[in-house]
Amino acid sequence: MTLLEGRAAPALAHAELRSEQTATREAPPHPAAAAAPQPVLIAAAGHTCLAWWHAPVAGLASALPLAVVLASSWGEEDMAAYDDQRALAIALADAGLGTLRFEWPDTGDSSAATGATSVSDSLAAFDAAARHALALSGRERLAFVGLRLGALLAAHAAAARLDVDALVALMPVSGGCAFIREQAGANAVPTAPAALLPGARFDPAELPVSLGGFALSVRRLEALSALRWPMAATTTVLEALLLWPPGAASRTAADALARMGMQVHEWAQDDPSGRLAVAEIVGWLRERAVDDTVTRGVPAIEDFGVADAGNARANARLSAARLEAATAAVLELAAAEAPIWMRLRQGDAAVRERVVRIGGVRETLLAGVLGECEHANVAAGRPAPRHGLVLLSSGGDRRVGPHRLWVPWARRRAALGDVVLRLDTAGVGDSAPGERNDVRDVARALAWLRREQGVGACTVAGVGTGATSAWRAALDGVGVQKIIAIDPIHLSGRAHQSMLPDADTPRALAARARHALHRRARGLARLLRWHREDDLATEWLRASARGVSLNLVFSSRERGDSLLRGEVGRAAVRLVRDSRVTVCAVTDASPGLADLSGRDALYDQLDALVALPGRSHVC
Numbered sequence: 001m002t003l004l005e006g007r008a009a010p011a012l013a014h015a016e017l018r019s020e021q022t023a024t025r026e027a028p029p030h031p032a033a034a035a036a037p038q039p040v041l042i043a044a045a046g047h048t049c050l051a052w053w054h055a056p057v058a059g060l061a062s063a064l065p066l067a068v069v070l071a072s073s074w075g076e077e078d079m080a081a082y083d084d085q086r087a088l089a090i091a092l093a094d095a096g097l098g099t100l101r102f103e104w105p106d107t108g109d110s111s112a113a114t115g116a117t118s119v120s121d122s123l124a125a126f127d128a129a130a131r132h133a134l135a136l137s138g139r140e141r142l143a144f145v146g147l148r149l150g151a152l153l154a155a156h157a158a159a160a161r162l163d164v165d166a167l168v169a170l171m172p173v174s175g176g177c178a179f180i181r182e183q184a185g186a187n188a189v190p191t192a193p194a195a196l197l198p199g200a201r202f203d204p205a206e207l208p209v210s211l212g213g214f215a216l217s218v219r220r221l222e223a224l225s226a227l228r229w230p231m232a233a234t235t236t237v238l239e240a241l242l243l244w245p246p247g248a249a250s251r252t253a254a255d256a257l258a259r260m261g262m263q264v265h266e267w268a269q270d271d272p273s274g275r276l277a278v279a280e281i282v283g284w285l286r287e288r289a290v291d292d293t294v295t296r297g298v299p300a301i302e303d304f305g306v307a308d309a310g311n312a313r314a315n316a317r318l319s320a321a322r323l324e325a326a327t328a329a330v331l332e333l334a335a336a337e338a339p340i341w342m343r344l345r346q347g348d349a350a351v352r353e354r355v356v357r358i359g360g361v362r363e364t365l366l367a368g369v370l371g372e373c374e375h376a377n378v379a380a381g382r383p384a385p386r387h388g389l390v391l392l393s394s395g396g397d398r399r400v401g402p403h404r405l406w407v408p409w410a411r412r413r414a415a416l417g418d419v420v421l422r423l424d425t426a427g428v429g430d431s432a433p434g435e436r437n438d439v440r441d442v443a444r445a446l447a448w449l450r451r452e453q454g455v456g457a458c459t460v461a462g463v464g465t466g467a468t469s470a471w472r473a474a475l476d477g478v479g480v481q482k483i484i485a486i487d488p489i490h491l492s493g494r495a496h497q498s499m500l501p502d503a504d505t506p507r508a509l510a511a512r513a514r515h516a517l518h519r520r521a522r523g524l525a526r527l528l529r530w531h532r533e534d535d536l537a538t539e540w541l542r543a544s545a546r547g548v549s550l551n552l553v554f555s556s557r558e559r560g561d562s563l564l565r566g567e568v569g570r571a572a573v574r575l576v577r578d579s580r581v582t583v584c585a586v587t588d589a590s591p592g593l594a595d596l597s598g599r600d601a602l603y604d605q606l607d608a609l610v611a612l613p614g615r616s617h618v619c
Helices: 008-023 058-063 076-094 119-137 149-159 176-182 218-225 252-259 275-290 309-335 406-415 438-453 465-475 506-527 536-545 557-568 570-577 599-610
Strands: 038-044 047-054 066-071 098-102 141-147 164-170 208-211 214-217 239-244 263-268 342-346 349-358 366-373 386-392 419-424 455-463 482-486 549-554 581-585
Touching: 038 098, 038 119, 047 076, 047 119, 047 342, 066 076, 066 119, 066 149, 066 275, 076 098, 076 141, 076 275, 098 119, 119 141, 119 149, 141 149, 141 275, 149 164, 149 176, 149 252, 164 252, 164 275, 176 218, 208 218, 214 218, 239 252, 239 275, 252 263, 263 275, 342 406, 349 406, 349 438, 366 406, 366 438, 386 406, 386 438, 386 465, 406 419, 406 599, 419 438, 438 455, 438 465, 455 465, 465 482, 465 536, 482 599, 549 599, 581 599
Parallel strands: 066 098, 066 141, 141 164, 164 239, 239 263, 386 419, 386 455, 455 482, 482 549, 549 581
Antiparallel strands: 038 047, 047 098, 208 214, 342 349, 349 366, 366 419
16 A cells, blocks of 8 residues: 655654554454444434444453444445445454444435435434444544545534544545536436426426436535535544545545644555455554544553552543443344334325344344334234235345335335335345355245234345346245346346347357357247246246246336347247236336436336235235
């Protein structure tokens, strides 16, 4: 890791001085592992944010008086960085620094609709997260870590408090306007409203503007574009660490923090989210935590005279006891499985959501968010089992779905009486790492819903590779009554060559040639009544014989027709005609549903599919 030019000499001298200060101190024993992170709900500005508390190892508590608040960026940057942020929080906790990572009020599993909050709401959430971090850790001092736009907001939040000692900015933006320009689709025009009734009015400032698959209103877009780095001097945040790729063009963040009075350290790293960068952040914050010239928490014992050494030890023991008590309270709450509900309004209905963990002692622990009607509790005496709905995302996307696709629809279905589980499969999102076996994970989730939540008939809906996982679960005999597959990548377990681009590259030509041979072989096998394992028509018939309803949803009619003609052939016509397979397309939707266009039409289509005959549902 190379120090950026222009600041190398002061930073190197400071590092040598810090090394001399800490050389005589005994290094604390390295812990085996920190406790499993626990979900926390944070109320701020009328919204509820989901956060995760990563408790430090108790053996390091007396040496590390700092607690860390970790903030992500917004939109697609937040989605892409989720795993890296979680890994950083785990590393900080393993090093003895209690860390609270939280989601903005309108991102992830938090309560607000995407783009429905203001900059002041975000700063209120940051301040509430800081208070929670102090309460959970038992510490009195804080360090803030922010990514991109989160770094800019972290600087404002730190400047408004008197207990923040250090700031870490990861690839900080030069301002709100620059952040907007850098988002995909930021040059899009506001979306025109639907046809209005005669005499109806609308506020043009509330029209949504697409930002890389997410949306902000014109009013909030203007407010964000006006956001700048703080100008006021600070006497509490003494140091800042900036990590950005080599050759970063803008120096706005570094110059602004220096003007505020912070000692700024800059590090260039090819991968600011990689292991080297994580190690640098952890090491830098640990140095500040044990340095009494920076952290004004419990003084080092060697700084006292002999007469005062007893008081210093007593203060250290008291500080350690506070941390252990706070951590024990959080762990005790989790062990008791006490429900922690996020309460929401969905139209006229009251909806509640909470984080759930699924798994036994020897099983990979799966994480998810469960939503249901406020009045539809799981007590005995219900007239009939409720309908369960499991939502699967694509690839490495966490439970909120691509561009937060699942969150609005999950709450909409919960308001209608469904028990909805947005699921992280093993190794994704907040589920524990483990062997990827999505079919097994879906089976465990369905069994848990029936056992713990009184669910009867179940629907599994997935997008992209999540649609494939849902389909494979139905083929393997998992107890699912209905499958909804949105833009399936490979229903038959392999990529559909008919969906490859028409580019005349050698790879595309070879793929189309292999696909043509495959289709001829499959047609011959059907003629001779040989059953091939990779034949979609055979698979659909097998699932239909089990009573599974298959529903395909495509973002364009052309994509659906290509799948049916290329992979199923004439058998598709018979299956669709007999209502054993439903195929529909969402007009004006982009592939992968990356944009907002067609989102409401998709939700209406999904509602219609869930309501098709054959389901058992009583709210």
